[in-house]
Amino acid sequence: MNALLSVRNLTVRYPGHTRTSAPVLAVDRASFDVSAGETLALIGPSGCGKSSTAAAVLMLRRPDGGEVRFGGRELTTLDEKALRSVRPAVQPVFQDPYGSLSPRLPVRDAVAEPLRVQGRWDPVAGPRRVAELLETVRLDPRLGERLPHELSGGQCQRVGIARALASEPRLLVLDEPVSALDPSVRAGVLNLLRDLQERLGLAYLFICHDLPLVRHFAHRVAVMDSARIVETLPAGALYTSGRPLEREPLGRSADVARTGSLSRAGSPRSGPA
Numbered sequence: 601m602n603a604l605l606s607v608r609n610l611t612v613r614y615p616g617h618t619r620t621s622a623p624v625l626a627v628d629r630a631s632f633d634v635s636a637g638e639t640l641a642l643i644g645p646s647g648c649g650k651s652s653t654a655a656a657v658l659m660l661r662r663p664d665g666g667e668v669r670f671g672g673r674e675l676t677t678l679d680e681k682a683l684r685s686v687r688p689a690v691q692p693v694f695q696d697p698y699g700s701l702s703p704r705l706p707v708r709d710a711v712a713e714p715l716r717v718q719g720r721w722d723p724v725a726g727p728r729r730v731a732e733l734l735e736t737v738r739l740d741p742r743l744g745e746r747l748p749h750e751l752s753g754g755q756c757q758r759v760g761i762a763r764a765l766a767s768e769p770r771l772l773v774l775d776e777p778v779s780a781l782d783p784s785v786r787a788g789v790l791n792l793l794r795d796l797q798e799r800l801g802l803a804y805l806f807i808c809h810d811l812p813l814v815r816h817f818a819h820r821v822a823v824m825d826s827a828r829i830v831e832t833l834p835a836g837a838l839y840t841s842g843r844p845l846e847r848e849p850l851g852r853s854a855d856v857a858r859t860g861s862l863s864r865a866g867s868p869r870s871g872p873a
């Protein structure tokens with residue numbers, strides 16, 4: 601099966617922090633595929649390059665090398681005008697549910713915004729579509745009147761997902777989509793994402809620090825360390841029955857895969873979270 605997203609030798613560099621310091625190599629020749637209906641998790645210690653990879657896939661940052669092929673089109677060579685026709689199909693969902701919404705925009709306008717920006721707003725069908733999108737993410741359409749601060753974190757993240765769905769995407773880049781949420785509401789949002797994937801055949805690039813959650817939610821896992829993808833494996837192979845899986849040593853990332861967790865500081869914790 602042809603991959604929906606095919607990334608080859610992706611390289612992202614940032615300028616050095618001072619005029620004399622060397623550039624930061626944030627992503628070093630990363631290669632991976634994501635198919636329709638599939639979730640590929642991107643895991644690794646803090647600072648290893650996950651968000652930079654996501655930003656390059658979203659074309660929020662032009663890569664410094666490599667290819668990002670989406671739906672058969674090579675994105676890195678497209679100019680901004682050509683990219684505009686592709687952007688709706690690749691949508692982000694970010695970690696901070698409040699930060700990704702404008703504080704003064706009622707929920708219904710936040711969800712309608714992509715339709716307006718893409719010239720697809722219709723005064724009759726538009727409000728109906730917004731209500732339908734809110735129902736799709738299991739929110740009462742009457743919440744559309746509210747401002748983001750009048751919603752819970754979980755409700756706000758559902759609005760973020762509804763807003764992404766308004767563009768009729770084929771790939772969602774989920775950058776730690778539940779890590780800012782109360783543990784009691786995480787499962788609801790993840791179940792929603794899984795149902796949407798099944799119904800709509802969405803592909804997910806899922807950035808996450810929580811390995812038990814990755815094992816539960818993803819199909820495959822790409823392990824990043826120091827800007828490189830060091831291994832890609834089935835999510836079920838991260839570890840089995842809570843017992844460490846015997847694997848060839850791979851340095852820090854292998855420790856992470858064995859022990860089942862990552863700390864924000866980048867050092868693995870001593871056991872499954």
Ligand SMILES: Nc1ncnc2c1ncn2[C@@H]1O[C@H](COP(=O)(O)OP(=O)(O)OP(=O)(O)O)[C@@H](O)[C@H]1O
Nearest residue numbers: 614615624625626645646647648649650651652653
């Ligand atoms: N705008 C920037 N300018 C300079 N360096 C940056 C910039 N953004 C990220 N970096 C550096 O690039 C490297 C990769 O950062 P990135 O945010 O992609 O990692 P990450 O794996 O997503 O980390 P985290 O899990 O903490 O979010 C880090 O060394 C980081 O300091």
